[in-house]
Amino acid sequence: MTLRQKRELFYGLLFVSPWIMGMLMFVLYPVLASLYYSFCYYSVLSEPKFIGLGNYFDLFTDSVFWGSVLNTFYYAVFALPLGIAISVTLAMLLTVKVRGVTIYRTIFFLPSLLPVVALAILWLWIFNGEYGVLNFALSKLGIEGPNWLAEKNWAMPALIIMSFWGVGHMVVIYLASLQDVPQVLYEAAELDGASWWHKARHITLPMISPVIYFNLIMGIIGTLQIFAQPYIMTGGGPARATLFYTMYLYDNGFRYLRMGYASAMAWILFIIILLLTLVATRISRKYIYYEGG
Amino acid sequence: MFTKHLKTVGWCLVILFILLYGPLWLIYSNPDRTIPPGVTELTITTWAGSSAEGANVEEEIFKAFMAENPDIIIRNVYTPWITYKSKLITMFVGKTPPDLCWLQMESLPFLASRGVIHDLTDKVKNDPELNLKNYYPVALDICSWQNRLYGLPRDLAGWFIAYNKDLFDKAGVAYPKPDWTWSDFTRIAKQLTKDYDKDGHTDQFGCWWIIREDVMLSNGAWLLNADASQATCDTPAFIESVQWVRDLTWKHHAAPQPHEMHSIGNLFLNQKAAMHYGGPWNIASWTKDLNFRWDIVNTPRGKKGNYKVTGGLPIAISKGTKHFDAAYRLLKFLCYSEKAQRLQAELGIAVPARRDLARKIYEPLPINPPSIHLYLDSMDKWATFPAHGLFWKEVDAEFRVGWDLIMLDKVDTTQELRQRTQNINNLLEKKAALERNRRGS
Structure with missing residues (x-):
């Protein structure tokens, strides 16, 4: 040197x-x-005491832990694919050349700018079983809406529906990637007599697949770590129906002061996210089309 | 050229870093260096509610103390209520504990068991200036753990029931009597529940929400046994209490059901509920804001009498304090002196923990509702939560699952409470084993 x-x-x-x-x-x-600390009994004010894999073994016999895992996957399994499907569809619709399309794009993006707390309060009102606008709209269609957040079976679907509010961010990314799809491909397909569906299936989706993959990975990380909205809106209730993984982790760490246990939970979550990301990456090799090869 | 600019930017960043963090490091590595010689700085942690009024009251009280004690200055560390416990524990863990700390009631056993706050039993008993008999008995209970005193009480607060006199008059219902029972409560609440426009939706409820603990305790029931080692939520008295709340909500619909409470604001304040659980902390704002006539009455009697769940503010001295004597002087001022108790009462925060001063100072305050004397009369009979134990939050969380299901009218009350009892007992067993492990026994 x-x-x-x-x-x-x-x-x-x-x-x-x-x-x-x-x-x-x-x-x-x-x-x-x-x-x-994940290998210690650590109640914060006392010195941590090494207990080996004790916290991890305890977690495997903790029914509340498994409940929170189940709730989190329930949410992720519906919120993530549906969120991607909705945002891709919206982005494709927003590429249609109609008058005022930029205004529509802005309208779809605006909700995602709302702060989380304001959003949660807003949706508390929308979901109100008695006076909420959602049930009012359903009643006009002759449907008696449930007591969304107060019902054990409806609280989770309510949170999933609410998650679609923020698809604006993803829509913007898809819109950008759709602009990059070469027009010649569509022209060639049209000459061959391809329908709208065929063009979407065989040109659009493969061409934007790297962006879908990116949103999928970010979505896995985001949905498995959901915290703020359910914490504000339901506090994990009713009857732990919306107690998510990170909420139980927070409870253990900061309410019950079991920091060793909470640390073990954090590491398990890290490993789960890592594994899912690796799986997604492995699958992506087969299904994702990179223009550069 | 580019490299030269990059270097300039880099140097600027390094200098900025030093300028930002250098002074902070100097201050926090030696916090006493700005304090004049001969003066002791005491740190106290307090919490602030949603308004700034509470904070101003504390400042006034601290100023009064510093005027009397020019050798002591007070540094007040405010933290919002919701993050207070985390902040306090972080200070203890970080070896920068405050000299004194306000305590949330359930924190006292935890901190005492961890040996981070002073056991004041002997000090207080041997202090000729301090007569513990002047306190309400329950005030000392909330500062005690395993029959030792770990703090002094500053104020007390228990629930009362506020009622809207206008709505009572409109419905032609007599005001509640001081010795009313839970049956009377049900009857009155039902009479005040109205569907004025007959559309099948309740327009006015008899009461807003119910403090379940009051119902349980006045019925002689509680979640845990005396030493907090076993769940007792399957006893007949406990089941009866929970069923009463359920019936009030679902059978009589005199209180809103869970879905009717979501995000719709306070129905009592909007004159859509005739009765409301409240406490001294509500009085100042209600006197100022409510545009209807209202008064208060004690919570109803159950089989075990008028047992009121009591809260209060214990203040403790940290074991890490280097200024115990000065901290003790401040503690006595805050929790025992007439000046501080008067200030906090007059500025409208809470009822003094001292019986004599509560009657002398708090009762005549003009903001109080007409029947405040009945409330103060009952204070000698108040009791705190019977047993919290070290794992109260976990126990409470487990119980709430059953409570949610019962209040959703989805399960059989008795069966669900039996299930919760079993779950809480399993949890306590597991926790006890962990605690033994921690102590190495």
């Missing part, structure tokens, strides 16, 4: 040192500490 290279390395390290220090102190250390 020349003197000049050494000097550049020194300056480089010096200039990124504020970030490195922040990362070491506020990311790496807590991550490693949580790994250690």
